[in-house]
Amino acid sequence: xEKLLDMREVIEGVELAFREHGLGRVQMPPKxxxxxxxxxxxxxxxxIEALEAAGxxxxxxxxxxxxxxxxxxxxxxxxVSPETGEPLALMDATLLTDMRTGAGAAVASRYLxxxxxxxxxxxxxxxxxxTQLLGIREVFSIERVLITSRGVKSxxxxxxxxxxxxIDAEVCEPKRVCTADILSTTTPSRTPVVREEWVQEGVHIxxxxxxxxxxxxxxxxxxxxxxxxxxxIEQATHSGEINVPxxxxxxxxxxxxxxxGEIVAGKKRGRESDEEITVxxxxxxxxxxxxxxxxxxxxxxxQGAGTRLG
Numbered sequence: 421x422e423k424l425l426d427m428r429e430v431i432e433g434v435e436l437a438f439r440e441h442g443l444g445r446v447q448m449p450p451k452x453x454x455x456x457x458x459x460x461x462x463x464x465x466x467x468i469e470a471l472e473a474a475g476x477x478x479x480x481x482x483x484x485x486x487x488x489x490x491x492x493x494x495x496x497x498x499x500v501s502p503e504t505g506e507p508l509a510l511m512d513a514t515l516l517t518d519m520r521t522g523a524g525a526a527v528a529s530r531y532l533x534x535x536x537x538x539x540x541x542x543x544x545x546x547x548x549x550x551t552q553l554l555g556i557r558e559v560f561s562i563e564r565v566l567i568t569s570r571g572v573k574s575x576x577x578x579x580x581x582x583x584x585x586x587i588d589a590e591v592c593e594p595k596r597v598c599t600a601d602i603l604s605t606t607t608p609s610r611t612p613v614v615r616e617e618w619v620q621e622g623v624h625i626x627x628x629x630x631x632x633x634x635x636x637x638x639x640x641x642x643x644x645x646x647x648x649x650x651x652x653i654e655q656a657t658h659s660g661e662i663n664v665p666x667x668x669x670x671x672x673x674x675x676x677x678x679x680x681g682e683i684v685a686g687k688k689r690g691r692e693s694d695e696e697i698t699v700x701x702x703x704x705x706x707x708x709x710x711x712x713x714x715x716x717x718x719x720x721x722x723q724g725a726g727t728r729l730g
Contacts, residue, residue, distance in 0.1 A: 464476060499713045529700075594613065
């Protein structure tokens with residue numbers, strides 16, 4: 421999968437998926453969940469008419485896995501032919517999930533961040549943070565990365581990785597990270613890790629970590645000051661960054677500006693001034709997985725990669 425997925429190409433595919441979503445040309449039921457003692461399992465089916473592709477991802481999220489030497493997110497994807505119903509490919513989707521999530525933030529940042537953005541702040545330093553950097557640097561000329569994480573060693577490793585890309589990196593306190601032009605949060609936190617008082621005018625925030633009920637990374641006051649864009653309204657209300665403030669009456673559905681697909685499709689405007697604060701509430705959509713899986717299969721066929729079954 422590392423040889424098959426190129427971030428620039430995944431961004432193009434994910435942007436198409438969001439556009440088709442905004443135009444109402446996809447099928448995508450909300451995620452369904454199984455909850456375990458230490459994590460959860462999610463099933464994510466989707467169909468993109470324009471790509472003539474459908475599929476389903478089974479993904480588990482277990483935050484304690486790194487202690488066992490395993491990724492927090494483990495996923496498998498089945499790509500299916502809408503015409504015949506036959507399975508076209510079975511693939512590991514752990515890296516695919518990382519890549520399409522980074523690509524989603526890159527697309528959101530393209531439409532919602534200031535065009536002169538040069539610094540990226542990362543709250544959290546795991547796999548998702550790395551692909552946030554890889555995705556956003558394809559859209560903006562990122563000159564400096566500010567990193568904070570509960571694990572100092574993981575933050576230092578991410579800073580070293582940024583250095584290999586020719587980007588200056590600094591491990592620092594959360595307040596300092598929030599001075600960046602673009603901020604991506606990728607933690608599994610259930611209590612806010614970004615305070616309202618730290619957020620400055622003009623910042624764009626990719627809220628990535630809150631992808632299940634009860635998770636929350638931003639203080640609710642940030643949402644009240646911001647133009648809030650979600651990937652999908654129903655999913656966001658029960659498992660996105662807005663789910664906890666909604667349940668407590670601190671935020672209302674009517675305060676959502678719109679969905680990213682509507683902006684990509686030209687139905688709504690993105691950033692409208694250099695001063696406004698924008699937030700992309702990303703829960704992760706099945707259409708993103710389908711778009712990335714189509715790329716992986718095409719590249720596999722071109723390169724003769726993988727194993728043919730049957």
